[in-house]
Amino acid sequence: MKQGTFIKESNILFKDFAKQWLPTYIERTCPEPGTVRLRKYGINKLLPYLAHIKLKNISEEMFQEALDDLKASNLAKSTLEGILATGKMIFDMAVHKKLIREDPVKKAYIKKDIKVIKETNEDDQKKQDEDLPNYFEKEELKVFLDAAKTNGLYMDDLIFTMLAYTGMRVGELVVLKWNDIDFTKRTVRINKTYYSEYNNIAKYELVLPKTEKSKRKIVVSNLVIELLKKHKEEQEKIIARLGDSYNNKGFIFTNIKSHQGLPILTKLVENRMKRLLKLANLNTKLSPHSMRHTHTSLLAAAGVKLEDIKERLGHFDDAITRKIYLHVTDPVKREASDKFDNFMESA
Known part of the structure; x- marks a missing residue:
């Protein structure tokens, strides 16, 4: 004392x-x-x-x-x-606060699992392939986007084309603002995400992405830019018609029936996608997040490196992205090995 x-x-x-x-x-x-x-x-x-x-x-x-x-x-x-x-x-x-003398958690730790190397057989490999998340194959994506274009509701064509062509999260998409788009340089800036604890349109928050890597600027195709330009023209007509009742905060994807001008719910995107999947007779287990996996698989098939894909998607490391990448590029690796064998045999 x-x-x-x-x-x-x-x-x-x-x-x-x-x-x-x-x-x-x-x-x-x-x-x-x-x-x-x-x-x-x-x-x-x-x-x-x-x-x-x-x-x-x-x-x-x-x-x-x-x-x-x-x-x-x-x-x-x-x-x-x-x-x-x-x-x-x-x-x-x-x-x-000097309520206790010693910290009982100071040396606490999470026990590690013992890693055992198991021999894999054909059934094990098949199970690993089945563990892959659902995503569209190239032709399926074309069918889905065609359904969004011909049978989609207001904004569906733009929403799902952007998700497919950028790989962004749906929470990042719904809070995009027009000042995030550079029409000349064809870039989209992603620096925020959507949060609404009870899916309440009026009670939403713009929060920072989960990690620094999630904040990014990506280059998009001419198709995406043209769809954005078209939507901007349509939105400006709606704003002019609704006048002061439209709460213009600069969002791209907004409600027009109630709470006009506020961002759409992520749940709305999910419901819209279910509708289109049924109309197109496609796998109804797919979700908006499946578009992110689809983007990964198509980039991998196009020969884009894993590191570049991760940078575009906005994460440092992701086991699912890596699994999809390896699954898609495996046939390419086999092809390279076959080419080597053929070259040696022809010598």
């Missing part, structure tokens, strides 16, 4: 401190809505293990056991990492 290092630990329960911690965390860091949701999720996952235990009585072993048990329930690694990060922040603040 003379040295000023003595800490009188608090009797506060974990559940009570976690409840106090969350608003402080939000106030200090101003996180995105999705991040707040993850922190709440992390707290809720820890509560069954720690809720009624005093902070000062929670040991390293106790927290690690909780983490191990959550892992045993087959939660994804990224989910476990989020729970661990939440726990670290809570106890870090408890130490900072």
Whole structure:
């Protein structure tokens, strides 16, 4: 006590401190809505293990056991990492406020799975191929886009052509503004995404992309530019007709029946796609995100390098993108090997 290092630990329960911690965390860091949701999720996952235990009585072993048990329930690694990060922040603040002497989460970790190399047979390879996400083949995409052009509702042709020709996420698409388009240089700037917790048109937020890599500028085809120009002309006529009732915020894809001028819901794009898939007699399990996988497969088939594809899609690394790329380029690699064999035989 003379040295000023003595800490009188608090009797506060974990559940009570976690409840106090969350608003402080939000106030200090101003996180995105999705991040707040993850922190709440992390707290809720820890509560069954720690809720009624005093902070000062929670040991390293106790927290690690909780983490191990959550892992045993087959939660994804990224989910476990989020729970661990939440726990670290809570106890870090408890130490900072001198409510406890030591941080029980400081050395906590997510146990790694033992990697076993398995021999693969024809059935295993077939299963791996079946694990690929759904996406359009080239001819199927043509059929779908033709359906969007001939039988689509307002904006369908532009929406699905852009998704197919850019590989952007649907959340990135619906919040594009006209100032994101450079008609001369044929570029589209992607620097924000859409968030609406309850799919409420009026209650939406523009949030930053998940990573820095997601912020990008991509070059698009003349077809996309021409469709954008055509849509801009149509939109300007609608704005002139609706007058002050149109809440003009510069968005490209907007509602015109209610909440005029506000961005369309991502759910609307999903529903529109289901309608067109039925009309075109195509796989109804496909979704707007399938267009992103389709873009990956067609770029790979066209000979674009994996690194360039990842840059265009806006992510540092993605297992699904890599899997699609390897699946599509595998025949090309076999062809290269066959060419070598033929060359050697002809010598």
